[in-house]
Amino acid sequence: MAKVVAFFTRVGTNVVTSTRPKLATAWKYSKVELRPPSFSEIPEVQHGFQKLIASYRTGAYKQLTVREAWLNTLIGAEIFFWFVAGECIGKGGVIGYNIPGAVNWDMHF
Amino acid sequence: MVSLPAAKQNISPLIRFARWSALLTGVAYGAWRYSYLAKREVGIQQHENEIKEKYKQRMAVVKVEKENAEMKALGQEAGVVPK
Numbered sequence: 435m436a437k438v439v440a441f442f443t444r445v446g447t448n449v450v451t452s453t454r455p456k457l458a459t460a461w462k463y464s465k466v467e468l469r470p471p472s473f474s475e476i477p478e479v480q481h482g483f484q485k486l487i488a489s490y491r492t493g494a495y496k497q498l499t500v501r502e503a504w505l506n507t508l509i510g511a512e513i514f515f516w517f518v519a520g521e522c523i524g525k526g527g528v529i530g531y532n533i534p535g536a537v538n539w540d541m542h543f
Numbered sequence: 544m545v546s547l548p549a550a551k552q553n554i555s556p557l558i559r560f561a562r563w564s565a566l567l568t569g570v571a572y573g574a575w576r577y578s579y580l581a582k583r584e585v586g587i588q589q590h591e592n593e594i595k596e597k598y599k600q601r602m603a604v605v606k607v608e609k610e611n612a613e614m615k616a617l618g619q620e621a622g623v624v625p626k
Binding site: 469519535 | 547550551554555556557558559560561562563565566567568569570571572573575576577578580581584587588611
């Protein structure tokens with residue numbers, strides 16, 4: 435029993451020491467990328483959205499370089515993935531809507 | 544070991560606003576859809592329970608008949624006269 439406790443405490447401390455720098459890196463990037471826009475930045479949000487619509491209306495989006503278009507596509511995909519993550523939180527599961535009585539996870543031979 | 548680039552300090556507020564609004568919209572949509580499907584599920588469960596009841600009753604009759612036929616066949620093979 436003492437060996438089991440010692441084993442798990444050792445594993446736990448190893449996990450903490452190995453993930454702490456990774457968490458620090460993740461926090462460093464999340465702090466700038468995911469900072470919610472403050473109230474003073476809302477006009478900038480509006481301007482940015484109008485610029486998007488204007489570039490679509492004037493056809494200026496066709497003058498983007500392929501690299502810029504690819505980066506914009508990645509950003510759009512990432513925003514869609516945030517929506518999917520929010521949906522997973524709202525429905526309380528990852529794989530599907532686990533409504534009791536409606537879902538059967540047994541193997542069907 | 545390649546070092547990671549420095550964190551970009553001026554992420555466009557439109558992008559940040561879009562990320563947060565997508566997340567919150569997703570949570571709301573997931574919760575709404577779950578409640579919608581759960582409500583529909585009540586009627587579907589009732590209907591399926593009725594069908595399962597009928598199937599169980601039908602299968603009970605069929606099972607009794609099959610068992611009797613099997614026992615009779617076994618009896619004939621074993622030379623036992625059924626009562």
